[in-house]
Amino acid sequence: MMVVDYVIIGAGYAGLSAAALLSHFGFSVVVLESHTYVGGCASYFDRKEFTFDVGATTLSGLLPHQPLGKIFSTLGITPKVKKLEPGMVIFLDDKKIIRYANQQRWITEAEQQFQSKGQKKFWDTLFTMEAELWNMLEHLVYFPPTSLRDALTLLPLIKPSVLRSSTGLIRPLYVLLEQYGLHNDRQFVRFVDEQLLISTQNKSDLAPLLPSSIGLVYPSETYYPMGGMNKPVEQLEQSVRKNNGSIFFKQRVTSIEQLPSKQYKISTAKGKEFHTKGIISSIPIWNLPAITSGSIQKYFEKKSRQHPDGWGAFTINFAIEDTMDLETAYYQLHSQSPIPYCSSDSLFVSFSLREDREKSPEGWYTVTISTHTKAEDWFALSEDEYERRKEAVTKHLLQEFDNRFDGFKGAVKQYVLAGTPRTFEFYTKRYNGYVGGIPHTIEKPLPFMTPNKTPFDNFYVIGDTTFPGQGTPAVALGAWNVVQRILRK
Ligand SMILES: Cc1cc2nc3c(=O)[nH]c(=O)nc-3n(C[C@H](O)[C@H](O)[C@H](O)COP(=O)(O)OP(=O)(O)OC[C@H]3O[C@@H](n4cnc5c(N)ncnc54)[C@H](O)[C@@H]3O)c2cc1C
Structure with missing residues (x-):
């Protein structure tokens, strides 16, 4: 029986990002996908000459220092996308709000649409915070730490500015609204809340300030994928195949078993078996107790109990x-x-x-x-x-x-x-049927999310129920981090 380096479970943005990078760096990979094509929550379906996105529609995180930007440039992929200006248009009561991508244009628009005092400071703070967070995330390959070695890698990051920003993990976005006197503008709070709900999955009273900055600023960097959200992920699929990786469709994984050799045996509903030295699972953590046993099952049961909401x-x-x-x-x-x-x-x-x-x-x-x-x-x-x-x-x-x-x-x-x-x-x-990952909340902020590294040999979890959370840029970052870990071993 052939033993591959990694079996990747799931062919959405997370799984295929990991598979494409690993195969690019010379690892043998097999991707197992239960559906008949790629994309998962960012997939599509056709009706005659029409193509429909099933869930995700907006692409972001494409700048050179951001996750999809780094993955695509590493793999030599140029996604066919169009940056949108305006990034979004919002109808709120009798208002039509143009969410310009350009920062200054957007602030002028916000000042005209809502109570103007405090708007500039509020948005300037968020734009600064968002840039800081992306810079910070670039260095958080071993986060949340799972060992002393992981924790030691974080020491150089401990600077006064980082510590100051980190308080934004346990303070809600609402404090910023209060700070700039915007919390009494009920309409503005509704505007902010509904945008946070689609990005952080929580509203301003519970969504932590730091991830909220990305959630509120993202329409400034919103890209439309030509042909559908499935197109960039299909380019990842092609990259896997070009580097001799295999992708099997209609192969729902039904069991993961660790063998005495420390390798894993993976079985699918169609009766296929795969032996592998490592696993990267991109399916929700809640799905894993049903297909694992023993200590692995207990670990995912515990994680599912810690994060029951979706x-x-x-x-x-x-x-x-x-x-x-x-x-x-x-x-x-x-x-x-x-x-x-x-x-x-x-x-x-x-x-x-x-x-x-x-x-x-x-x-x-x-x-x-x-x-x-x-x-x-x-x-x-x-x-x-x-x-x-x-x-x-x-x-x-x-x-x-x-x-x-x-x-x-x-x-x-x-x-x-x-x-x-x-x-x-x-x-x-x-x-x-839970989608969109686990809501970001001040009660269980980023460091409490399920780490990408599990306690089991060469077994990693990525995807929107693990660090750093939901959305295609976030799941791509989880995949990037896992591959960096593997390369640096
Ligand atoms: C309505 C909606 C709108 C959204 N809008 C946006 C947006 O505009 N922009 C954005 O960035 N994000 C958006 N998101 C979030 C984004 O779609 C997800 O966070 C992201 O696509 C998750 O990717 P993933 O790879 O982690 O998981 P998934 O996309 O769920 O991929 C997991 C894959 O695993 C497969 N699978 C499951 N179980 C098994 C098994 N046992 N064996 C084998 N394969 C299995 C599934 O078929 C699936 O293909 C939206 C989500 C929804 C639902």
């Missing part, structure tokens, strides 16, 4: 006739009334660009709408009740869409398809 997502995809010009590809709409069975007051609407003819033919856009929901509200229901809830949410979201985009009045919509936590569970096999 969100579900409700999504709608459709194609719509191109009857209006759009300022950008990404819009956030604050709902004019509570969205039934959903936990957020806003919906995120992503359009294909006119120039992106891979996603839709001329005369059409494709649209993805998503919002937060409690995953638990979609299971253990009769089929009738499930369909009723799905229809109620779909109707509400489409109504919000129609109310906000006058220019689409009368435009034909095709293939209106809704996705619930059940859909995500079915296609991505994620436990309970």
Whole structure:
């Protein structure tokens, strides 16, 4: 039986980043993916000449010192992306807010849209903090530390400025709103809260200041991937294959067993077996107790208990006739009334660009709408009740869409398809249909996240339920860090 250096479980952004880097550096790798193609929560589906993103739609972290930037340049990959200006447009009550990518333009816009006093200082502080955090993250390969050796590597980083910034891990973003006198501007707090919810998965009272800076600043560095979110990840797939790595689809891992030799035996639902010296799992930590045993199982049970919370997502995809010009590809709409069975007051609407003819033919856009929901509200229901809830949410979201985009009045919509936590569970096999990782919170800040290195020989965990969290740049960073660890061994 051939023994490979690493088996990577899952072919989303995390798994394929790790696999592509390891194969680039000469390791033998096998990727096992349960679905029929790559991407996971950033995958796609086709209907005739239309391509729809299933979850993630925005790409970021592409600057040279940021995770996807570093991974792509190491692998010689040039993703086909377009930087957006404005990064986003937000409809809030009767306001249309243009979230310019340019820092000064955005601050001027924020000052005009909200209570102006304090805006400049608030945003300048966030932009500074965001830059500092990216610089810090670059050096946190051994974080959270899992041994004395890991901890010692952090010593050179202990400087007064870093210690000062680190307090932003246990203080909520709300303190910054208070500091600059913005906490009484209810509308501004709602604006901030809904943007934090899509980036940190928490609102300003609980989201730690430091990760919130990335969460609020990211529309300044937002890229539209031409052809869909799956395209860059397909380039990672090609890189794995070019470097003689193997990717097997429809191979759901059902068991991981450590052998007396310290190697691992991995079995799949299709009855295949793989022997490997190391494992990189990119599936949620919550999925691991069901496919492990003994001390490994106990470890992941403990981690799952420590981080029990996750969100579900409700999504709608459709194609719509191109009857209006759009300022950008990404819009956030604050709902004019509570969205039934959903936990957020806003919906995120992503359009294909006119120039992106891979996603839709001329005369059409494709649209993805998503919002937060409690995953638990979609299971253990009769089929009738499930369909009723799905229809109620779909109707509400489409109504919000129609109310906000006058220019689409009368435009034909095709293939209106809704996705619930059940859909995500079915296609991505994620436990309970939880997506978007583990919410960032001051109660369990970054150092308490599950480390990428486990206590078991050559067994690593990456992906959005592990350090440093959710979103394609974060999961790419986890993969980058693990590969750095392996290379420096
Ligand atoms: C609605 C929505 C919108 C989002 N928007 C954005 C956005 O705009 N920008 C952004 O950066 N992020 C966004 N995110 C978050 C982002 O999609 C995820 O954080 C990221 O894609 C997670 O990548 P991953 O590789 O960690 O996990 P996944 O994408 O879940 O990949 C894991 C893979 O493992 C496979 N798998 C599962 N179990 C097994 C098994 N037992 N054996 C083999 N394979 C298995 C799955 O099929 C999947 O392909 C969004 C998420 C959602 C749900």
